[in-house]
Structure formats: structure tokens, C-alpha cells
Amino acid sequence: MPLKGSAFLALWNDIEPQRRTEYDAWHTFEHVPERVGIPGFIRGRRYVARERSEQRYFTLYELGGLEALEGVDYVDVVERPTDWSASMRPSFRNVIRHPCTTVVSLGQGVGGSISTLRFGIASTGQKVDVDTARAVLGPLLETVQITAAHLGQEVAKAPLPSMERLGWGQATENTMQHVLIIEGLDRQELEAAQPRLAELVRQQLNAIGDIAFVAFDLAFIVEKSGLPGPTTSRQPARCDLQSRWKGERTEEVGTAGEER
Numbered sequence: 001m002p003l004k005g006s007a008f009l010a011l012w013n014d015i016e017p018q019r020r021t022e023y024d025a026w027h028t029f030e031h032v033p034e035r036v037g038i039p040g041f042i043r044g045r046r047y048v049a050r051e052r053s054e055q056r057y058f059t060l061y062e063l064g065g066l067e068a069l070e071g072v073d074y075v076d077v078v079e080r081p082t083d084w085s086a087s088m089r090p091s092f093r094n095v096i097r098h099p100c101t102t103v104v105s106l107g108q109g110v111g112g113s114i115s116t117l118r119f120g121i122a123s124t125g126q127k128v129d130v131d132t133a134r135a136v137l138g139p140l141l142e143t144v145q146i147t148a149a150h151l152g153q154e155v156a157k158a159p160l161p162s163m164e165r166l167g168w169g170q171a172t173e174n175t176m177q178h179v180l181i182i183e184g185l186d187r188q189e190l191e192a193a194q195p196r197l198a199e200l201v202r203q204q205l206n207a208i209g210d211i212a213f214v215a216f217d218l219a220f221i222v223e224k225s226g227l228p229g230p231t232t233s234r235q236p237a238r239c240d241l242q243s244r245w246k247g248e249r250t251e252e253v254g255t256a257g258e259e260r
Contacts, residue, residue, distance in 0.1 A: 002105035040068025047216035100152025107148025111183030
């Protein structure tokens with residue numbers, strides 16, 4: 001189905017291998033719901049490719065508009081992280097972040113797999129024409145099990161201070177101002193379609209330079225209506241879940257100390 005709202009935030013990242021299981025719990029049950037509860041955030045999806053150690057995770061937030069990323073509520077969750085979030089941040093690796101306005105969004109339903117293409121274009125204004133994008137992406141639907149296609153253009157925004165300190169600010173891919181998201185039924189089918197998609201982006205959307213392609217499987221999706229806490233305030237921290245991981249890490253440290 002078309003993305004909700006007029007903008008989206010796309011993020012790719014890895015995590016320290018020893019914290020992957022904890023990351024899955026934190027990201028699913030605390031982090032994504034916390035963001036989705038913020039005014040201007042509509043829905044959050046998290047994706048994973050568990051066989052990979054790099055380019056392992058992708059997160060997509062559908063936004064009412066990019067102003068959601070400048071609101072006091074978003075600044076609050078970034079600048080005043082929960083204890084669990086603060087403990088997870090140093091374990092992030094290879095973070096890429098693209099806040100985008102939605103150029104065109106087509107399709108139906110939510111596919112079980114997704115592929116993302118990041119690229120720049122040969123254009124003075126560095127923009128893809130809406131009608132052109134619709135004409136190019138529309139025929140993709142219902143082919144090679146493709147269910148939806150969404151194109152966004154990055155809009156540069158000043159990174160929040162804490163994000164900048166963590167290296168989480170604007171993506172460093174200065175030539176890649178566009179994000180194409182393709183949803184489908186099967187990740188292998190999407191990966192097999194990579195050459196065709198890349199050629200289409202180059203020939204019909206005037207992409208230049210490298211095209212960064214990667215595919216994932218859907219792990220979790222949540223909307224405001226599915227949140228446990230009221231959306232008029234920040235979602236509660238999951239201290240109950242965090243305490244389990246604190247205990248496990250303490251045991252691991254103790255065991256390691258005994259072995260030494």
C-alpha cells in the first residue's frame with residue numbers, strides 16, 4: 001500500500017554481534033514503539049537479514065511530514081534516551097540515515113520482504129519528476145512478486161547534537177539523495193531483480209554513480225493504534241525487559257572473570 005504521510009525516515013545499521021539478541025528485544029519492544037508514539041510518526045517497520053553481519057538491519061518510519069524530526073518530542077527521545085537506549089547506542093555500527101520527502105508511493109498491502117536502492121541522479125535540481133517516477137515504477141507492480149514501490153528524496157536537516165556525537169547525523173553518502181524502496185513477497189526474488197532494478201534506475205531515473213542495493217525480510221511492524229501506552233506522551237521505558245539483559249550481562253562478565 002502507499003506509505004502513510006508525506007515523508008519517511010530510512011535507517012540502515014549494524015550492531016555488535018554479542019548484542020544482537022538484546023538488540024532485537026530492545027528495538028522491537030522499546031525503541032520502535034517509542035518513536036511511533038511521537039507526534040508526526042505514523043508507523044514503524046523493522047527489517048533484518050540475519051545471515052549477514054553487515055547491512056543487517058533496516059528501519060522505516062512513515063511520517064506525517066519531515067517536521068516530525070524537528071519537533072520537541074523527537075528531540076526529547078534523542079537527547080534524553082532511556083537507560084536501555086543509552087546502553088545500546090555505543091554498540092551501533094555503520095549507521096546510514098536518510099530523512100526523505102515521498103516523491104511517489106504505489107502498491108497495496110505490506111510485503112514480507114523489502115529491497116532498498118540509494119542513488120544520486122544526473123539533474124541540475126537533483127530531483128526526480130513525480131510523473132516520470134510514477135510512469136517508471138507503476139509497471140513494476142505485480143511483476144516478479146513486487147507489491148509496492150516508494151521513492152523518496154532526501155531533505156538535508158541539521159543533525160541533532162547527540163546524533164552527531166555518535167556519528168548518527170546525516171548520512172555520509174553525499175551523492176545519494178534518493179531512496180527507492182521495493183516491497184515484495186520473497187527476498188530472493190527481489191535480490192534476483194537487482195540488475196533489472198538498477199538498470200531501470202539508471203536509464204529512466206537518470207541515476208549516476210554507485211547504486212547501493214540491499215534486501216531484507218520484515219521482522220516487525222507497529223502503528224500508533226497498536227501501542228500499549230497513550231500517544232499523548234512518551235511511551236514507557238521497558239525496564240522490565242532491560243533488567244533481564246542486565247542480569248545476563250552481569251553473569252557473562254562474572255563467568256569471564258572466573259575463567260581468567
